[in-house]
Each structure stands twice: as structure tokens, then as C-alpha cells.
Amino acid sequence: MVAVLVCAEQPVPLELLHRFKSVVLEDSSSITLPKELADCWAGSGGGSGGGEAAVKLHVRWNLTRGQISGPCLTDGRVSDQCSPFHEASLPTGSLYIADLGYFDIEAAMRASAIRELHPHASTNEHGLLH
Incomplete structure (x- = not known):
């Protein structure tokens, strides 16, 4: 079932x-x-889905x-910033929505939309855009 790709013919x-x-x-x-599965699927060692063994599903x-890509499976310890989709580029003019765990300031600064909104955008000491 994880290999099934759903995509509508029309927008x-x-x-x-x-x-x-x-x-x-x-x-x-x-x-x-x-x-016992820690050798196959490394967890983060913590709670909340971490544990010694865990699997992370990225979608x-x-x-x-209506196109769904994934789920792609990784070790549970893999950061969202290292998502298997991380390198997949989106067309110019796209809207990308994800939680803060996916935020990559370097990628955001390379995005033309950020430069257009504020050509001198920078980050503060916490890595937040200002």
C-alpha cells in the first residue's frame, strides 16, 4: 500500500x-x-515516539x-529537516506548509519569495527570521 500514488487528473x-x-x-x-528492532530502525532513545527503536513515516x-507522496520510512531519529523529500524542489510560486521542525533558514533564504518579501532578511540569535 505504501507504493500507491494517488493523483487527480484535473486540479x-x-x-x-x-x-x-x-x-x-x-x-x-x-x-x-x-x-529488538533497534538494529533495523534506530530510535532517538527518548519518549514520544523515540525509544530505542522507532520508524518515522514522512508524507x-x-x-x-490531491497527490500523496509517501509514506517514506526512515529511522525514528531522523530529523524532519532531513526528510526524504528535502531535496525535492517545488515549482516557483508554490506554497509549502510544514511545522517548525522542517524549517531550514538557509533554504528559506535561498527561496526567492523570502528575498522578495524582505531583501535584507536575516536571523536573530535563535535562528528566527526577522
Whole structure:
């Protein structure tokens, strides 16, 4: 089932979505596994889906076409910033939505939208855009 790809023939008929080339949501979920699987699926060693063994499922959903990519499986300790989709580029004019765990200031500064919003954007001591 994880290899199935769903994609609509026509774009979703919602006016808001049509303002963007694509609208992509990305997220992941971690599942704690029995510690005997730690050699196969390394966890983070902590709680909340960490444990000695865990698997993380990464998913991307393109709302403009209903296309779902994934889930891609990684060790539970893999950071969201290292998502298997990290290198997949989106078309110019796309809206990308993900939680703070995916935020990469260097990638954001390379994005033309950030430069257009504020050509002299920089980060503070906490790595937050200002």
C-alpha cells in the first residue's frame, strides 16, 4: 500500500489553491517499535515516539492535485529537516506548509519569495527570521 500514488487528473476546483502553482503539506509521524528492532530502525532513545527503536513515516500531500507522496520510512531519529523529500524542489510560486521542525533558514533564504518579501532578511540569535 505504501507504493500507491494517488493523483487527480484535473486540479482541485478551489479558488484559493489556484493562486499558487502548487500547495504542498508535509509532515511525519514516529512509531515506537520493540527494542529488538533497534538494529533495523534506530530510535532517538527518548519518549514520544523515540525509544530505542522507532520508524518515522514522512508524507507530502499536494493539495492542488490531491497527490500523496509517501509514506517514506526512515529511522525514528531522523530529523524532519532531513526528510526524504528535502531535496525535492517545488515549482516557483508554490506554497509549502510544514511545522517548525522542517524549517531550514538557509533554504528559506535561498527561496526567492523570502528575498522578495524582505531583501535584507536575516536571523536573530535563535535562528528566527526577522
